[in-house]
Amino acid sequence: MTEDALSRIADALDRIAPPPSAPADPRAHPAYVWHGAALHPAQHFAPLPLDLLTGIDAQKGAVLENSRRLAQGAAAHDILLWGARGSGKSMLAKSALAALQADGENIALVEVATDALDTLPDLFALLAPVPRAFILFIDDIGFDGDAAAARALRSLLEGGAEARPANMRLYVTSNRRHIVPRSMAEQDDPVNPRDARDDSLALSDRFGLSLGFHAASQTDYLAMIEAYAAHFDLEYDAADAIGWATRRGSRSGRVAWQYIVELAGRAGRSLTDAKNID
Incomplete structure (x- = not known):
């Protein structure tokens, strides 16, 4: 096999499996x-x-x-x-x-x-x-x-x-x-x-x-909703928020955040800093 053919094969393999990226500088990122x-x-x-x-x-x-x-x-x-x-x-x-x-x-x-x-x-x-x-x-x-x-x-x-x-x-x-x-x-x-x-x-x-x-009380759950809604300028109804948690069988920060995502979606808005709550 010619040297040129070997070079082409090597290039093809590099494209299929490129070399790993360089490790990140541990002083540079958050x-x-x-x-x-x-x-x-x-x-x-x-x-x-x-x-x-x-x-x-x-x-x-x-x-x-x-x-x-x-x-x-x-x-x-x-x-x-x-x-x-x-x-x-x-x-x-x-x-x-x-x-x-x-x-x-x-x-x-x-x-x-x-x-x-x-x-x-x-x-x-x-x-x-x-x-x-x-x-x-x-x-x-x-x-x-x-x-x-x-x-x-x-x-x-x-x-x-x-x-x-x-x-x-x-x-x-x-x-x-x-x-x-x-x-x-x-x-x-x-x-x-x-x-x-x-x-x-x-x-x-x-x-x-x-x-x-621990599992959130209803008061704590609604306080989470209120804080998120105020931060993202969304209107909410307490009864609707409680119904959302009831249908999911739990009250937590994650469920509260999912309700905020739902509110934003209903309003046709995105949450540019949407997060996973765990």
């Missing part, structure tokens, strides 16, 4: 994603303003204060945000970070894919020498039947040889308070049921802050 090999800038990172998150004032204060300490080089905790689906756990982590960035703090968020937890030591090594604070954000974590992965994360949080450096902390969301599922079978273990229980709780115990999020 937020990143990590899938296990390289940092990439997060696209369209624009969380809702922190003051729009309603009904979770205590959680907002705790996350904001802890994140500010991290940004300023003071001691800070890893945080577990647990509780009801759609209650604002994910959005709070992102909105608090954006609020600090607006105040001039040098801090960024890195969203870590849940299937890339075994590469966290690589991420630690990459970010440790960077003169910036980082929130490593792991959304909707769970370890159904994967005790080894849970123990590995536990070691990284505290006590392991590759524990996370001082300029970064893990913020993790979960629908379960103790992350690792428990079953009644633990109580039937004739060897030592307490050991099984303690092992299940050991991961959640590694987080310095554990913040619960």
Whole structure:
């Protein structure tokens, strides 16, 4: 085969599978994603303003204060945000970070894919020498039947040889308070049921802050609607908003946001900074 033919084949292969893009500068962007090999800038990172998150004032204060300490080089905790689906756990982590960035703090968020937890030591090594604070954000974590992965994360949080450096902390969301599922079978273990229980709780115990999020009351739900509607200049009817939640079988920040999207759609408007509420 001629050299020219080989060159054409190589060019064709490059077009089919182009080389990966260069890793992002960890000092340059407000937020990143990590899938296990390289940092990439997060696209369209624009969380809702922190003051729009309603009904979770205590959680907002705790996350904001802890994140500010991290940004300023003071001691800070890893945080577990647990509780009801759609209650604002994910959005709070992102909105608090954006609020600090607006105040001039040098801090960024890195969203870590849940299937890339075994590469966290690589991420630690990459970010440790960077003169910036980082929130490593792991959304909707769970370890159904994967005790080894849970123990590995536990070691990284505290006590392991590759524990996370001082300029970064893990913020993790979960629908379960103790992350690792428990079953009644633990109580039937004739060897030592307490050991099984303690092992299940050991991961959640590694987080310095554990913040619960609960189903919204009707009053809180309508307060969310009112705040969103005022921000986006939309009119709403309380009975219609309650009916929207009733048809979905729940009241939460996510359902409130979905109602706002519906209102905007009815009015023929777009929400240029539409967000996913979780």
